[in-house]
Amino acid sequence: METQSFHDKEDSISFYEKRxxxxxxxxxxxxxxxxxxNLIxxxxxxxxxxxxxxxxxxxxFTQVIKEALPGWEIFACDISKQAIEWAKQNQTGIEFFIAGDEVYKGEKFDFIHSHHVLEHTYDAKVTTHEICAYAADRCTMLHSVPCRHKGSLEYKISTLVKDxxxxxxxxxxxxxxxxxxxPNVEETISFFRPFGFKIQSDYYAAQHYGALKWIAESGLGFVLKISPVFKAVSFDAALKLFRYRLQFLFYWFCFFCATAFTSADRGKYFYLKKSFQIIGFIFFFWLAIPVRTHLLKKSESEWNExxxxxxxxxxxxxxxx
Known part of the structure; x- marks a missing residue:
């Protein structure tokens, strides 16, 4: 499978600036x-x-942290100058800076959060060291990463596909x-253990409905990519992947139509996409909205329970x- 090759931090910076x-x-x-x-x-x-x-x-998410910790000083950093400039212009009451800025080198924090950072870095161990360098002697951290534990919908699908x-x-x-x-949970903990950190809690999302939700929120190309019928390990696996594809396409279509007037990333062909969404909403809102609402509720219940x-x-x- 394709993996972007990052030789060093400069490679990462260049790649994400373009993104x-x-x-x-x-x-x-x-x-x-x-x-x-709620987690915070x-x-x-x-x-x-x-x-x-x-x-x-x-x-x-920094804005969410600010709302969850109203009495706190909130700081945030990233390797991307473009991301930081956008954040400074659109988020208030937060101190944003470029990761590695010498001005903030001596800052120590009582709480550190990262959302899907470790899997994106050129070296997770180096990044962990950078994170822990900002940690106060007594510090709590909350990190989220994709994990490969058995039993999730995504894991089941992956076992049906060659390689x-x-x-x-x-x-x-x-x-x-x-x-x-x-990584799995043990591997994730192992990144931080050398710096004196111990696990307090581990929570898991997207066992089934949460996965359906984010697949439905993805693009059509991804829906087809995650259900590759012709790359199945067997005929039986191909049938299962075909059924998954039909299910994913149904949910994707409902989310696509129901979110015609919802904020979204302004990527390529944004206005063309919005035009098709509005047309879909006009004809299928009666189906799309209830289906989307139902799946969102199931996803939230899955997380809570x-x-x-x-x-x-x-x-x-x-x-x-």
């Missing part, structure tokens, strides 16, 4: 924002302190080619020292 120039990571749904807000509130952190959102991108799981990196075949790894079950494809790890 952000194309509208990368400009929007997150209310579901993800609400989940992060559940940590029972002190009423004041200093927090860092490491790898903040455009600062959308569906990379034995070296743990990556699933359909992943963003910029992803370098898909099953987040302790390890058969999810997304890990939320709470550690402290």
């Amino acid at each position: 952000y120039a194309g509208g990368y990571m400009g929007h997150w749904s209310l579901f993800e924002k609400k989940r992060l807000f 509130r559940e940590l029972n952190l002190p009423s004041s302190g200093k927090a860092l959102d490491f790898g903040c991108g455009r600062g959308i 569906g799981i990379d034995p070296q990196t743990g990556k699933f075949f359909f992943e963003d080619f910029a992803h370098q790894i898909r 099953k987040r302790m079950e390890k058969n999810g494809s997304e890990l939320f790890l709470v550690i402290s020292r």
Whole structure:
């Protein structure tokens, strides 16, 4: 499977500057924002302190951290200058800076958050060292990463496909080619253990309905990519992949039509896409809206009721020292 080769940090910076120039990571749904807000509130952190959102991108989740920790000083950093400039212009009351800026080298933080950072970096161990350099002596961290635990919908699909799981990196075949790894919980903890951090809690998302949700929110090309019937390991697997494809296409179409008037990343062909969405909404809103609402509710229920079950494809790890 294709994986972007990053030789060093400069390679990473160049790659992600181009991505952000194309509208990368400009929007997150209310579901993800609400989940992060509640997770932070559940940590029972002190009423004041200093927090860092490491790898903040455009600062959308940084704003959620600010709302969850109203008495705190909030900082955020990223390797992308474009992302930081956008964040400074659109997010208020937050100190944004370029990762590695010498001005902030001595800053220490009581809470550090990262959202899907480790799998994107050229070297997860180097990035972990950079994160921990910002940690105060007593510090709590919350990190989210994709994980390869058995039992998730994504894992099941990957086992139906030839070379569906990379034995070296743990990556699933359909992943963003910029992803370098898909660790399990033990591997993720091992990155931070040398710096004195111990696990406090581990939560899991996207066992089934959460995965259906994010697949439905993806582009049509991805829906076809994640259900490659002609790359199946057997005839029986091909039939299963075909059934998955029909299911994914149905949910994708409903989400596509139902979100015609919802904020979205302004990527390539944005206005053309919106035109088709509006047409779809006019003719199929009566079906699309109820289906989308139902799947969103099922996803939220799954998170609330099953987040302790390890058969999810997304890990939320709470550690402290």
